[in-house]
Amino acid sequence: METTATDTRFIINLALSAWETQIERFDKHLEKLTDQQLESEIAPGRNRGVYVLGHLVAVNDNLFTLLGLGERMYPQLQDLFIRTPDRTVPIPATAELRKYWYDVNAKLTPALRNLTPEEWLGKHSSVSAEDFAKEPTRNKLNVLLSRTSHQAYHFGQIILL
């Protein structure tokens, strides 16, 4: 048996399903958590759940620009949750962050499903054409795989709340 172009689409769909599984698990757990639980620390002295939530919203929102899918929905979150540690500046209300989480993923999930295999194997927006020619693994699909692990990493923390 030889693998074919059909397999490429099939394999990319497996990677998309792995991503969606992580989002769905997080969704379900988030529904079970009260705001008070979410606002507590995941472990003594560590990030609060609400900061981890904001961080994941910001990282997912950033995929719109990184993967060429459009503009970020909540660009103000980038500084707050990617470049600023927890408990140094005020952050949006927990209810707002829950809404952002659903909004970003509701738009992101179908946009990811719309990318073609050729697009998945093309460069993402943070790598130059020159560097991409040397390192073709720096493609959109690799971003998805890496973000799936990142999402799972933080889910392992949120589950401790």
Next chain:
Amino acid sequence: METTATDTRFIINLALSAWETQIERFDKHLEKLTDQQLESEIAPGRNRGVYVLGHLVAVNDNLFTLLGLGERMYPQLQDLFIRTPDRTVPIPATAELRKYWYDVNAKLTPALRNLTPEEWLGKHSSVSAEDFAKEPTRNKLNVLLSRTSHQAYHFGQIILL
């Protein structure tokens, strides 16, 4: 541009690299942790680091049989770390578990790299041929993607020690 069989190997290699990245990160962090840190709880009342380590050894060791790569190296860990909760039965010494972690991955990583794309898209050992015919996504590659998320999930916890 059409995708080709070459792309299939290329994409599978991306998934393998994502897996190896998680193993390497865990390795590096494990080296930094003292036995005492590893024997403490990841959060109050939660699993000890050493239990999470044993769990990951058992899950990785199980990949030998699940992916048709050979026999498990430490079959006695399956009951201890997959079916038994932490702090209910005695577990191996921390130094032993560290050794098992390295041993299993040292054998597993090259074995995974040796699978062909056709084998990756073939069924894993826990699904029947009949069920696999209906659900071809239940292949070896899907196991790898799922275990990569699982490894990242627990790394997000070990990092709290």
